Each structure stands twice: as structure tokens, then as C-alpha cells.
Amino acid sequence: GIGEATVLSQMPCAQEVAEDAEALILKHFTTWDADGSGTIDKSELAMIMYKISSSMSEREIDKLLAIIDKNQDGLIDFKEFVGWLTDREADRTVGNDGWIEKFDIHALMRPMFNVFDRNKDGLIKRSELKECSQILGNSLSIHPASTSDCLVLDWKELPNKEEVNFQDFVDWQVKHLQKSGIPNNQLPTLMEELCESMQIIFDIDQLNQKGVENSKVHEALADSVKKVADATRRIYTKKLSSLQHVEEEVAVVHEPVWVNPPTMNDMHLLARVCAMRCGIRLLNFQEEGAIEPAVDRTHKRPSVSGSHRPGQGGRRPSRGPSLGIANRRLSVRSELRLAIGQINLCIPDLGSRMTARNRPWLAKVTRQRMDTEKNCMIEDVLIYTLDRETKKWYVHEDEDKNYFEKMWKSLPPAVQLFAILEAQALFGELSWFGAKGAMEAAEREGLLSEEAAEKYIEHMEAKAEDHIRDIRTDAEIKQMDIEESAMEYLEEHVKVSAVEILAVLCDLNLVEVPDDVWKQILDADRSSSS
Numbered sequence: 001g002i003g004e005a006t007v008l009s010q011m012p013c014a015q016e017v018a019e020d021a022e023a024l025i026l027k028h029f030t031t032w033d034a035d036g037s038g039t040i041d042k043s044e045l046a047m048i049m050y051k052i053s054s055s056m057s058e059r060e061i062d063k064l065l066a067i068i069d070k071n072q073d074g075l076i077d078f079k080e081f082v083g084w085l086t087d088r089e090a091d092r093t094v095g096n097d098g099w100i101e102k103f104d105i106h107a108l109m110r111p112m113f114n115v116f117d118r119n120k121d122g123l124i125k126r127s128e129l130k131e132c133s134q135i136l137g138n139s140l141s142i143h144p145a146s147t148s149d150c151l152v153l154d155w156k157e158l159p160n161k162e163e164v165n166f167q168d169f170v171d172w173q174v175k176h177l178q179k180s181g182i183p184n185n186q187l188p189t190l191m192e193e194l195c196e197s198m199q200i201i202f203d204i205d206q207l208n209q210k211g212v213e214n215s216k217v218h219e220a221l222a223d224s225v226k227k228v229a230d231a232t233r234r235i236y237t238k239k240l241s242s243l244q245h246v247e248e249e250v251a252v253v254h255e256p257v258w259v260n261p262p263t264m265n266d267m268h269l270l271a272r273v274c275a276m277r278c279g280i281r282l283l284n285f286q287e288e289g290a291i292e293p294a295v296d297r298t299h300k301r302p303s304v305s306g307s308h309r310p311g312q313g314g315r316r317p318s319r320g321p322s323l324g325i326a327n328r329r330l331s332v333r334s335e336l337r338l339a340i341g342q343i344n345l346c347i348p349d350l351g352s353r354m355t356a357r358n359r360p361w362l363a364k365v366t367r368q369r370m371d372t373e374k375n376c377m378i379e380d381v382l383i384y385t386l387d388r389e390t391k392k393w394y395v396h397e398d399e400d401k402n403y404f405e406k407m408w409k410s411l412p413p414a415v416q417l418f419a420i421l422e423a424q425a426l427f428g429e430l431s432w433f434g435a436k437g438a439m440e441a442a443e444r445e446g447l448l449s450e451e452a453a454e455k456y457i458e459h460m461e462a463k464a465e466d467h468i469r470d471i472r473t474d475a476e477i478k479q480m481d482i483e484e485s486a487m488e489y490l491e492e493h494v495k496v497s498a499v500e501i502l503a504v505l506c507d508l509n510l511v512e513v514p515d516d517v518w519k520q521i522l523d524a525d526r527s528s529s530s
Contacts, residue, residue, distance in 0.1 A: 014150035014151075014233070014237050014238070014243060015240075015243060017181075017233055017234055017237040018181050018237050018238065018239065018240035018243050019240060020234075021181040021182045021183060021186070021234070021237070021239075021240070022082070022181060022239075022240045024183055024185075024186065025081065025082050025085050025086075025183050026078070028081075028085070028094045028098055028183075029078055029081045031098050032044055032045070032048055032081075032098075034047065038077070038078070039075040039076060039077050040075065040076040040081070041074065041075055041076075042061065042062075042065055042074065045061060045064065045065055045076070046058075046061050048098075048099065048100060049061055049064070049100060051099055052099060052100055064092070064100075067084070067090070068080055068081065068083075068084040070083065082181075082239070085183040085184055085185070086178070086180065086181060086182070086183060086184065086239065087178070087184075088105045088173075088174045088177045088178055088184070089105065089174060089178075090103055090184065091103060091104070093183070093184035093185055094183070094184075094185055095185055096185050101185075103184050103185075105170060105173075105174060106166075106170055108187055108188060108191055109166075109169065109170045109173055109191075110166070111191065111192065111195045112169075112173075112191060112194070112195055113166055113169050113170075114195075115132065115195045115198050115199055115202075116128055116129060116132045116169070118131070118132075118202075122165070122166070123163045123164065123165055124163065124164040124165075124169060125162070125163055126158070126161070126162050126163070126164075126509070129158050129159070129164060130158065130512075132198065133155040133156070133158060134155070135198060135201055135228065136155045136198075136228060136232050137155035137156060138225075139225045139226075139228040139229040139232065140155075140229050140232060140233065142225055142229065150237055150238055150243060151232075151233070151236045151237060151238065152176045152177065152179040152180045152236050152237070152238055153176040153236050156512060156514060157413055158512070159172050160448075160449035160451075160452065161449075162451075176236065177235070177236070179238055179239065179242065180235065180236055180237060180238065180239070181237060181238060181239035181240055181242075182234060182235055182237070186234075187235065190231050190234055190235050191231075191235070193227055193231045194227075194228060194231035194232060194235065197224040197225075197227040197228045197231065198224075198228060200220060200221075200224040201221065201224050201225065201228070204217055204220060204221045204224070256356055256516075256519075256520045256523075257348055257350065257356075257411060257412070257415055257517075257520060258348070258415055258418070258517070258520040258521055258524055259348070259356040259357055259359070259520065259523075259524060260356070260357050260358075260359070260388075260524065260527070261346070261348075261361065261422065261427060261524050261528070262346060262361050262363075262386055262427055263427060263528060264426060264427050264428040266386060266391075266393075266427070267343065267346070267426040267427050267428075268426075269391075269392075269393060270343065270363055270365075270384060270386075270393045271343075271426075273384070273392075273393045273395075274343075274365055274367075274382070274384075342365065342366055342367070343363055343364070343365050343423055343426065344364045344365065344366055344423060344441075345362075345363065345364045345408065345419055345420065345423045346361055346362070346363045346364075346419065346422065346423045346427070347361065347362055347404075347407055347408060347411060347419050348360075348361055348362075348407075348411075349361060349362050349385065349407060350407055350410050350411070351403070351406070351407060354388075358388050358389075359388070360385050360386055360387060360388060361385070361386040362383060362384070362385055362386075362404055362407060363383070363384040363385075363386070363393070363423075364381065364382075364383055364404055365381070365382045365383075365384065366379055366380065366381050366382075367379070367380045367382075368380075381401060382395055382396070383395070383396040383401055383403075383404045384396065412514070412517060413447060414511070414512070414513040414514060414517045415517055415520075416445065416447055417442055417447040417448065417502070417511060418498060418502055418513075418517075418521060420438060420441050420442050420445060420447065421438050421442070421498035421501050421502060422498040424437060424438035424441055424498075425438070425497060425498050427498075427528075428497070429495040429496060429497050430495065430496050430497070430498075430501070431491070431494070431495060432460075432490040432491050432494050432496075433491065435460075435496050435501060436457065438498075438501065439453040439456060439457070440453070448505075448510075448511065449510075452505065452508075452510035452511065455508055455510055456501070456504060456505055456508065456510060459504060459508060460490065460494075460504075461483070461486050461487070461490065464486035464487075464489050464490050464494070465482055465483070465486040467486075467489065468480075468482060468485050468486055468489060469482075497525075499521060499522070499525050502521070
């Protein structure tokens with residue numbers, strides 16, 4: 001309505017927020033730079049410090065100068081001044097009056113921690129963290145004066161812990177606030193406003209649960225949501241220098257990201273291209289165009305993933321083959337490692353100007369080889385592009401490795417995790433050994449905690465044990481080691497897809513996948529199987 005439009009027009013955009021923050025810093029810098037030289041020297045710094053105390057020693061002046069003067073040239077330039085006033089680990093800052101005052105990030109963060117700690121037990125449960133982060137994220141979406149890439153913190157990216165103590169919370173906040181442009185002297189007021197507004201939102205929620213609902217409550221809620229959005233934007237907007245480089249980075253992708261991904265056939269063709277570069281032919285594949293290795297797979301192995309789509313809960317596996325040791329065959333994954341190394345990642349080329357459906361895909365392949373001159377193993381990294389028109393893979397030059405990393409970093413974390421799982425599965429299915437390898441790969445990229453990976457494995461093992469109990473008699477179960485049989489079953493018979501793995505991780509509350517990302521993944525999965 002008209003009122004909402006008025007509210008939105010009053011909300012500053014990211015550029016304006018960053019410019020306001022830098023203007024405040026410039027005001028203090030200009031005051032300190034008494035001779036207008038564009039830098040602050042030791043004598044000018046001493047004048048400010050003597051205002052605090054006439055007994056200030058030269059040693060204390062030198063100490064502060066050394067902290068601010070990063071290049072140690074004896075002068076403080078504006079960039080160094082900005083760095084100091086936005087250093088959340090500093091113990092001093094410039095006050096609103098222009099003088100130096102103490103700064104304590106722990107004292108500043110305590111009220112915010114208390115708001116997040118809903119049950120006041122001194123720890124923030126993951127559910128509490130999620131609830132408060134959703135309020136902040138939803139407030140920003142209701143008042144979208146700037147895109148999320150202008151903020152230093154995505155409120156969907158939470159610490160990978162079930163419980164967060166105060167120091168964990170401070171470390172998490174400092175990590176992101178170091179990239180924010182707001183000067184330290186503005187944080188106390190903004191944090192106070194943010195915490196008070198969030199508390200009002202929680203209080204109103206309690207009233208709603210009790211059935212109290214009227215126009216004044218609605219007005220108070222709308223006002224608090226606006227204040228939360230405004231304070232959050234001012235606290236967490238990037239430095240102006242970072243925003244000025246946004247246009248040089250990957251443009252914000254408003255189209256879906258995970259659209260028309262490569263098929264198993266595409267990955268097998270990539271394997272052939274890589275192998276040919278090494279002078280190797282993949283003999284265990286059928287003729288080009290086939291998507292199955294030339295080995296007998298007359299039955300589909302049952303899945304014990306426990307879930308195939310988010311929110312559907314467990315599904316008991318179908319009755320599978322006996323748990324005896326099957327003949328081992330060299331897996332597709334092993335064959336590829338031996339032949340061409342490893343296909344680590346395959347991601348969409350978001351820098352392409354093509355539509356999402358026709359967008360090229362990039363693959364990163366690494367291979368260990370012997371350097372005969374140095375007599376040691378070295379790693380080759382090659383980047384390939386899948387051209388949608390020709391349906392062929394083309395290798396890139398060395399300088400394109402940086403471009404690949406840029407595309408990788410532009411993906412949302414949930415998409416990054418899924419991309420790792422799909423690459424490990426070659427956009428098909430993973431054996432149990434491969435699934436555990438995928439967990440390790442996700443850990444190495446920092447997308448999955450070690451605890452989360454262990455919980456997923458424990459869940460799968462428990463499902464396998466349940467399956468064995470279903471298909472065996474009590475007498476048979478007494479004669480076997482149930483845990484060993486479960487492991488044997490997983491290793492010999494289970495195949496899981498990247499979608500199934502991600503669904504289980506979500507069902508176990510080990511990772512969070514936004515609804516829009518799930519829609520992209522499931523749409524792509526349906527398209528590939530149709």
C-alpha cells in the first residue's frame with residue numbers, strides 16, 4: 001500500500017549506507033589532520049591523545065601510532081584510519097566527540113547474545129540461532145533496499161555447531177564485522193536499537209500466541225521490523241571500497257543457478273577426453289553415447305538413505321539381495337582416478353551471458369603425475385568447459401583457473417555442497433565408499449562439519465542394521481555380528497544419489513538448504529530422469 005511504499009522509499013540503499021559510514025570516519029580524520037596534509041603524523045596524534053590526558057607518555061603515543069600505521073611509514077593515511085575505526089578487535093576507537101575512547105567488542109556483543117539465547121541457559125541452541133537469524137533475514141527481505149551481496153553476513157549461513165557459547169558467538173560476529181564499513185563508535189547505538197527491536201518482535205509473538213491482536217500491536221510489529229532491517233543494514237553493509245568493486249565481480253544471478261546440469265553421459269565423455277590427453281583409453285566403457293559402464297548391472301541396489309526428498313521422513317528400504325560378499329568390480333570412480341585423476345567439481349558458468357538453460361558448465365580435474373626432473377609427484381589442475389551447442393568438452397588455459405575459483409565462490413553454500421556431491425557421483429550414484437569420500441570432500445571445503453559427516457554415517461549404518469533385522473530371522477541375527485553385516489551391506493549393495501544424501505543431511509538438521517535451491521535441485525533431478 002501507500003504506507004509501505006513510503007517506508008521503502010525512506011530505506012537507504014547499500015551505497016548510501018556505506019557512504020554515510022565513510023563520511024563519519026572522514027569527519028574524524030579531517031579533525032585529526034590539523035594541517036590538512038591528507039595524513040596524520042605523530043605530532044597530530046599526540047595532540048588528540050593529550051586531550052585525553054596531559055600525562056600521556058610518548059611510549060603510549062608510539063604504541064597507538066604503530067597499531068594504526070600499518071605500513072610503518074610514520075604517517076596515518078585515510079585507508080589506515082578507516083581500517084582502525086572498523087577493526088572490531090581494537091581496544092580503542094574514536095568517540096562521537098572526536099576523542100579516543102575504549103572499545104570492547106565482548107561488552108558490545110553481550111546484549112545481542114542474550115537476545116539470541118532465548119531460554120537464558122548461557123548457550124545458543126541451533127534452533128534459537130535459526131529463529132533469530134530468520135527474523136533478521138525476513139526483516140531485510142520485507143524492506144529490500146539493497147541486495148544480500150552488499151552485506152558482509154548472509155543470515156542463512158550459521159555456525160556449524162549444535163550449541164554456540166558466548167566466545168563462539170563473538171568470533172562469528174567479528175569474522176564478518178571486520179568487512180563492514182560502520183565505525184566502531186556507531187555500533188553501541190545500532191546494536192542497542194537492533195536488540196530492543198528484536199525483543200519487541202519476540203514479545204509481540206508471545207502476545208499473538210495468547211490471542212492478543214489489535215491495530216496497535218500490528219503497528220508496533222511493523223515499526224520493529226523496519227528498525228531491525230535498518231539497523232542490520234547499517235551494521236553489516238560492506239565497506240564503500242568493497243561496494244565500488246561489486247561491478248567487477250560476478251553479477252548477482254537472479255535466474256536459477258542449478259539448471260540443466262551435465263548428465264552421466266556428459267561426465268563419461270569428459271572422462272574420455274581427459275583420458276585421451278593422457279594417452280589412455282577407457283576400455284570398460286561401452287561405445288560412445290552409452291551412459292553405463294560395460295559391466296553387468298541387472299538389478300538396482302536398494303537405498304537405505306532414509307529419505308528421498310526433504311520433509312518426507314524415513315522410508316524403509318526394499319528387500320534387497322542377500323548380504324553375502326559380491327564379486328568386486330572396478331568402479332567407475334576408481335577407473336577414472338587411475339586413468340585421468342579426479343573430477344573434483346562441476347559447476348555452472350555464472351559469468352556466461354547465456355540463459356540458464358544454455359549456460360556452459362565448468363569442470364575441475366586434478367591428476368597426480370611424476371615430475372622426472374624433480375623426482376617427485378606433482379598435481380596438474382585442468383579446467384574444462386561443456387559447450388551446450390556442440391555437446392563437447394574443451395580444455396581451458398592455465399589463467400582460467402582463477403576464473404573457475406571466482407565462479408565457485410559466487411555459488412551459494414548449499415549449491416556448493418550439492419555440486420561436490422554430484423561431482424563425486426559423476427552426476428549418477430555413489431557407492432557407500434564414494435558417499436563417505438564425498439563427505440570428506442565437503443569437509444575439506446568447509447561446507448560440512450566433521451560432526452555432521454559422522455552423524456550422517458551413523459544414520460546410514462543404523463538404517464542398514466534395521467534393514468538386516470527386517471530380512472533376517474531372529475535365529476540368523478543371533479549368529480551374526482549385526483554391525484559388521486550392516487557395514488558389509490552398505491559396502492556391497494547400497495547406491496545413493498547426491499539428492500538422497502542432501503535430503504538426509506537436511507532431515508537430520510545437519511545442513512540448511514533454502515527452498516529456492518531445493519526447487520532448482522529437484523527440478524533438475526526430475527528433468528534428468530524423464
